[in-house]
Amino acid sequence: MSHIEQLYWGGAALIALWLALFGLSLLVTRNGTVTPGPATQEFGPDPEPPAVVSLLAGNWRGVEYAAAATLLDLAARGLLELRQPADDPLATTVHVTEAGRTAQDLPSYERRVLERVVSRTTEGGAPIGAIAFRDAKRAAAFHTELRKDIVAEARLRGLSRSRFAPWLASLLLLLAFVPGALFSLAAIMGEHGVRAAFVVGAAPVSALCWLLAKALGERATPRGLERAGHWAGLRAWLAGHEDFGRLPPAAVTVWDRYLAFGTALGVTSLAGRLLGFDAGDRRRVWSSYGGTWRPVRIRYPRLRPGFGASAGRLLHLAAAAALVAAALGAFAVLRQPDWVLTADAHSGSTLRRPGLVLSAGWVGSLLLGVIVAGKFRRWTLFLVFLAMMPGNFASDSDGWFVDAAAQDGPLAVEWAAIAVFAVLAGYLLVLACLERREPDTIEGEVLRVEWRKDRKAARFLALDEGVTDLTRAWALPAASRGIATGAQVRLTVSRGTRTIRSAELIRAALWEGDRPEPATAGPHSS
Template identity: 75%
Template sequence: MTHTEQLYWGGAALIVLWLVVFVLALAATRNGVVTPAPATQELGDDPEPPGVVALLGNQWRGVEHAAAATLLDLAARGLVELRQPGDDPIRTTVHITEAGRAARELKPYERRVLDRVIARAVNGGTPIGAIAFREDKRAAAWNTALRREIIAEARLRGLSRFRFGPLLGSALLFSAFVPGSLFTVAAVMGGHNIRAALFVGVAPGAALAYLLGKAMRERATPKGLERAGHWAGLRAWLTAHEDFAQLPPAAVTVWDRYLAYGTALGVTVLSGRLLGFDAGDRRRVWSLYGGTWRAVRIRYPRLRPGFGGTTPQLLWWAAAAGAVAAGLCAFAVLRQPDWSVAVDAGSDGSLRRPGLILSAGWVLSALLGLVVAGKFSRWTLLVAFLAMMPGNFADGSHGFFHDAAAHEGPLPGELAAVALFGALAVYYLVLACLERREPAAVTGEVLRMESRRGRQTARFLALDEGGTDRTTAWALPAASRDIATGAQVRLKVSPATRTIRSAELVRAALPEGDRPRAVPRNAS
């Protein structure tokens, strides 16, 4: 065995050894078992905040519903007020009290939740649905910071700790790149260039470091397991109340902090769902454009032909759809009975089978149609191959293929397809003519922006014009980067294709929480 081979085998052995040590470390640092205490309604003399309880109740894996529980806890402490004007809890509003505005001694994650509510409040109040973020990235960043602050509080209380100690974690991290160094030396000795040598050296270490990073979670302390058992007893007591799970957020005035702890422990399902600090409902967004809060319903025309198309694109699509219709019509008219032939007993295995030509014609027409629709992919080829199989393996001159070949004129299915693609070609031509008109002008606030598949595909832009509670998304060209959620814009649009031709910024999006302001409908 050469020295190069020895280095490769040595690196592979070190990887196996690292994985064995890693598995042993995972087994040694696994979370202990929480022993639930008897059902109890006692919170204790110095109970952990609901945000920390959300971490303990979720086995140190996450802080789901921690933000909602913290908001309910702030309400129970009189810093905010939740009002439900009718029977529908979704219309609940949250208001900042004088105590909330003057509050100073708050934990970082409590301050983060309160600041988010203050940022969305107008005249001291806001609908609970308006607390949600309008962008996925901002929601993820906000919740990541909240989780980090809650974990810091749990560690400060001695309830949580790093899964791996500093020494063990550092040793695993540095040793993960040792096998790669052997691979690098072996690659250089084997005559490979420096780039290839660095790649084979870094790749194994990066993969092992990734595994290590996924395992770097929180781990319970003995005190944390004890307190988690206590809160499991409170969960059992709250679960015994059948109606507790469906209590609305405004019920905090009756249940006080119990509603917050129930939300943190996953018992109060309704309140946890309504008080969302995530990206919210993409089809129902709260807007203040126009001066008062309104829930605007958004429709996304994903299946609308010609959506976001330019005049050259529409003309190309029309020509393609017309070509598909003409080709399928010519195929149906020129079809002859001998296109469905029988295979003789002495056949030499020719690919000409009964119905193969018919199958090929129909499948080719379908493929052209998919190309026109922009839905062609590598999986389409597999489906097309499977669609060819019946015609390739038919073994007689009778049956469906023979009857289709003998039929005079287009079949009903062919007529329907020709009519569909013909109508689509006419539709695209009409849209291309409408695109020649002068664009219309609309002004409003950007509610949401969503990307679609493909770098060259137009994005969805939902605009609130202030005059209605419903809106349909526009197509924003993929190259546009100057518009942000929450900004007020004046758009030049083509209503036929719902395409944005140009955009003028009226007011930039406000930073730090999309803090809204009352804006008149005729803003300019």
């Protein structure tokens, strides 16, 4: 066995050894079993806050309802107030009391939740739906930091600890690099080049580090298991009340802290769902632009030809649509019955089958339009191959394809396709002409900014102009920067294609609060 082979086999053996050590570490540090205590309504002499209880109830992994439970706990302690003016829990509003505005020395996770509520409320309060974030990244960042705060509190109380000791995590991380180093050295000795050495060395290191990162987390202490059992007993007591799970957030005035703990334990599903600190509903966003809170419905133009396109691009697409209509028309008019051969006239395989000839003409016309439109992708030819299959496998002695190929002149389906593409070409041409008009200027607050599946395509920007409760998203060029949800902006737009041509920032938005604050930023061109 050569030295190179020895290095490869040595690296493989070290990977197996690392996996064995990793598996043993997982086995030794697995979380203990929580033994539920008897059903009880007592919190205990020094009860943990609902946020920490949510960590214990989530088996030291998730804190799904921690933010909602903390909000309810703040309301039970008089720092917030929840009001439900009607029978609909969705109409509940949240208000910050004087005690909440002057509260001091709150734990970091409670301070984080309170600041979020304060930033979203006005003097008249705010709907509970307005607490939700308008951006998924902001919501994820909020919950990441909130979980860190809760874990720190749980460790301070002796309820949680890191799953892997620092020395063990460092050892596993260090050993993860050794097999990659051996593979890289073997590649260099085999004269495969530095690039190849980097690839074969980085592959096992990346995989092992990914496994290690997934395993890092929290696990229970003996004290934590004991307290988790106690809270499981409280959960059993709360679950014994049939109507408790359907209580609205405003019921905190009657149930006090029980509603907060029930939410942390996953019993009050309604309250936890309504008080979501997530990215919210992308089609229904609460806005206070204009002075009063109201829900604004957002429509996204999914199937709108020319959406976000420039005048040049519209002419380009119009030419492609016109070419498809012309190619289909020429094929339909010039087609002759003797272009095809049936099985009676010719035995065996032939490229002149009726179905194949018709499919080739139709698919070929569409392919010309795709090429002219600049939409040719790596999968286009594969899609062309699939589109030819029905005609290729169709019977060449009887059936619809045979009758269609024998017909003189365009078919009804061809007339329909020609008309559709001709109308599309005319529509795009009209849009291109309208793009030469002077753009309009609008002003409002940005409700949402969303990427589309194609990152090179224009993004969706929903703007609340304060005039109506319904808005349609605009097309924000993908290269645009400096526009965030909650910002107040002045836009120059083309209404035909709903494209934003330029944007001027009037007021910036706070990262946490999504509420505008004065800014000195100048105009931002799109």
